[in-house]
Amino acid sequence: MTLYDKIQSLAKKEHVSLKTLALNLGFSENYFYIMKRQNSRPSQDKLEKIADYFHISVDYLLGRTDSSTSENVENDLEVMVNSAMSFGGKPLSDNDREFVKKMLRLHLESKENN
Structure with a gap:
């Protein structure tokens, strides 16, 4: 299609x-x-x-996903954070990963509200 x-x-x-x-x-x-x-x-x-x-x-x-909604946001966030396993050559700590995930979630929520 x-x-x-x-x-x-x-x-x-x-x-x-x-x-x-x-x-x-x-x-x-x-x-x-x-x-x-x-x-x-x-x-x-x-x-x-x-x-x-x-x-x-x-x-x-664009046909990149079969899900028409953003119901898989948490899974998508997890994938994004997992793909950023390091920063500046140093691995991200669990706290850093959670922080990045929270920031991404806030950013996505703010885009939905605008």
């Missing part, structure tokens, strides 16, 4: 036309049709607007 197909499917589920969706997001009314014809991908900013509109993650929109 292409990105265009996924957006079209999401719009259909919400009973909104692609033209209306584009206008609601502040895009040109033919934005999605042009995107399909040119086989182009929206900018990160536009991807975030589309994902926010449908209350889904950008990763789901």
Whole structure:
């Protein structure tokens, strides 16, 4: 399924036309049709607007995950922290890892509230 197909499917589920969706997001009314014809991908900013509109993650929109929501945030945070096992060549302590996880969680929550 292409990105265009996924957006079209999401719009259909919400009973909104692609033209209306584009206008609601502040895009040109033919934005999605042009995107399909040119086989182009929206900018990160536009991807975030589309994902926010449908209350889904950008990763789901791009097909990187099958989960449409951020219900796996804790697992995602754990993966991110585990991938940062060291800083400056020194391993992170358990306290440091928990601190990083809390900071990431706060950052993600603040993005959801804005």
